[in-house]
Amino acid sequence: MSGLIQLQAVDAQFGAVRALAGVDLRVTQGERLAVIGSNGSGKSTLLRVLHGLVKPARGLVLRDGVARQAMVFQRPHMLRTSALNNVALGLWIRGTRWRLARERASQALGRVGLGEVALRNARALSGGQQQRLALARAWSLEPDVLFLDEPTSSLDPHAKREVEALLAEFAQAGMTLIFASHNLGQVKRLATRVVYLEHGHVLADLPVHEFFNGLRLRETSVEAELFLRGELA
Numbered sequence: 001m002s003g004l005i006q007l008q009a010v011d012a013q014f015g016a017v018r019a020l021a022g023v024d025l026r027v028t029q030g031e032r033l034a035v036i037g038s039n040g041s042g043k044s045t046l047l048r049v050l051h052g053l054v055k056p057a058r059g060l061v062l063r064d065g066v067a068r069q070a071m072v073f074q075r076p077h078m079l080r081t082s083a084l085n086n087v088a089l090g091l092w093i094r095g096t097r098w099r100l101a102r103e104r105a106s107q108a109l110g111r112v113g114l115g116e117v118a119l120r121n122a123r124a125l126s127g128g129q130q131q132r133l134a135l136a137r138a139w140s141l142e143p144d145v146l147f148l149d150e151p152t153s154s155l156d157p158h159a160k161r162e163v164e165a166l167l168a169e170f171a172q173a174g175m176t177l178i179f180a181s182h183n184l185g186q187v188k189r190l191a192t193r194v195v196y197l198e199h200g201h202v203l204a205d206l207p208v209h210e211f212f213n214g215l216r217l218r219e220t221s222v223e224a225e226l227f228l229r230g231e232l233a
Contacts, residue, residue: 128159
C-alpha cells in the first residue's frame with residue numbers, strides 16, 4: 001500500500017475554537033477509514049483538512065500529488081436542473097467537452113441506479129436519490145480518494161442500505177474511502193480502520209476489529225471505550 005495523505009501535528013482553528021489539536025494521521029491506498037466521535041469532536045474539520053478545503057493553522061499536510069479526490073457532503077447541494085446535468089456540469093468544469101460529459105454523466109447515473117430519473121429536476125428527487133446522485137457526481141470524476149461526511153444520516157433504512165452497497169462496491173473496485181459517521185453498525189460494515197476524535201484530539205486509531213473487540217480499545221483510550229458503550233457524558 002502507498003501513502004496518499006499524511007498529517008503531521010496538525011491544528012485547525014476557527015476564531016477562538018481549536019477544532020483539531022496536534023493530529024498525526026496517515027492514510028494509505030485502499031483503506032476504508034471511519035472517523036467517529038460526538039458532535040463537535042472535529043470529524044467534519046478533519047475530513048475538510050484531509051481534502052484540502054480547510055488550511056491548518058499549524059502542522060503539515062503531505063499528499064500524493066497525482067491522487068484524484070472528491071467529497072460528498074452530509075446535505076449535498078443540488079443544482080436547479082436535471083440529475084443528468086448535475087453530474088455533467090462537474091465534468092464540464094473539469095474540462096470535458098459537453099457531449100462527452102453528458103455521456104459519462106449518463107453512465108454514472110446508471111452506475112448508481114438513477115438512469116430512469118436522469119431528466120428529472122434533481123431537487124425533486126427523494127433524499128436517498130439525491131445522495132446517490134451526489135455519489136454519481138463524485139464517481140464520475142474517477143477519484144482515488146472519496147471523502148464522505150455523514151453520508152446516510154438523514155436517510156431511511158432502505159436508502160441507507162442502497163448507499164452503503166454503493167460504497168462497498170466503490171471500495172471493492174479499489175477506491176479509498178474516508179468517512180465520518182455516527183452509525184457504529186455502518187462503521188463495522190464498511191470500515192477497515194477507525195479513528196476516534198474527542199475535542200479535536202485523536203484518542204484511538206485502530207483496525208476495525210480491534211476497535212470493536214474491547215480489549216485493545218480499553219488499552220488505547222478509556223474515553224473511546226465509553227463512547228462505544230454509549231456511556232460518555
